[in-house]
Amino acid sequence: MPPRRAVTGRSQEPRQRFAEELRLLRAQKGDSLRQLGEILGWDSSLFGKMEKAQTLGSPEVVQALDQHYGTRGLLLTLWELAAGDPTQFKERYRRYMSLEAEAVSMWHYAVSVLPGLLQAEGYARNLLSAGGVRGEDLTRQVEARIGRRTLLDGEDAPRFRSILSEAVLRTPLKDAGQWRRQLEQLVADANRPNVTVHVLPFSSGLHGLDSTAVMFLRLLDGRAVTYTENAHRGELIEDSGAVERLQRAYDAMRDLALSPAESQKFVKQLLEEVPCDPST
Incomplete structure (x- = not known):
């Protein structure tokens, strides 16, 4: 089977793709990191680290982001793929x-x-x-x-x-x-x-x-x-x-x-x- 061809031009590495999606969704909604923290009740620095792929955050945080952006579970799905990526930290x-x-x-x-x-x-x-x-x-x-x-x-x-x-x-x-x-x-x-x-x-x-x-x-x-x-x-x-x-x-x-x-x-x-x- 030939290797899968990249269609979107975006990262195919799960952790980086998750971070990219977070950055894109926040830019589309027009929120600052501070505003996002105030709305969802977590420290804004957490969202900054998630968007830089420094951390994945917890499922509770990702579920709140899914609700905020109206993505109907997309972010949680990406989070699960990133968390299960064998190139990252052990379980x-x-x-x-x-x-x-x-x-x-x-x-x-x-x-x-x-x-x-x-x-x-x-x-x-x-x-x-x-x-x-x-x-x-x-x-x-x-x-x-x-x-x-x-x-x-x-x-x-x-x-x-x-x-x-x-x-x-x-x-x-x-x-x-x-x-x-x-x-x-x-x-x-x-x-x-x-x-x-x-x-x-x-x-x-x-x-x-x-x-x-x-x-x-x-x-x-x-x-x-x-x-x-x-x-x-x-x-x-x-x-x-x-x-x-x-x-x-x-x-x-x-x-x-x-x-x-x-x-x-x-x-x-x-x-x-x-x-x-x-x-x-």
């Missing part, structure tokens, strides 16, 4: 990703690797390669991961706090140049007004999250949800009692971490230890 991440796009603040603990939002391209590529990702799939996943960093950009970006176990920073990349660039980016990220970075030194001893990488999201409605992860699986926790227990463990661990200023100094000292590229 267990999709619900989390939709919530992350709506978060007003996020706080995180890293056990062994940097969180995706703080990863430079070289670090992301090495990490995904170590997990067995290859070829075009590797390129797509690196682009998707680096694209998520835009969540931290702009005046309406959520506040993000990350506590890094010292083990994260004591596990360098084999390429000294790439490792230097990662540490430099970490220093730059820590200087963003909406980003706070702590280092949890080995000397802090044992704590309640020793083996658990965890991300907390504070949502627009005031709820908090948690995503826990290890090398083999992730779990989204929305039960308020379970989230509260994890929050208490996080708060106790945060009390053991270095201050942001001390943490900056720690990372800069590591940076000084990385061999310089002789070609620079």
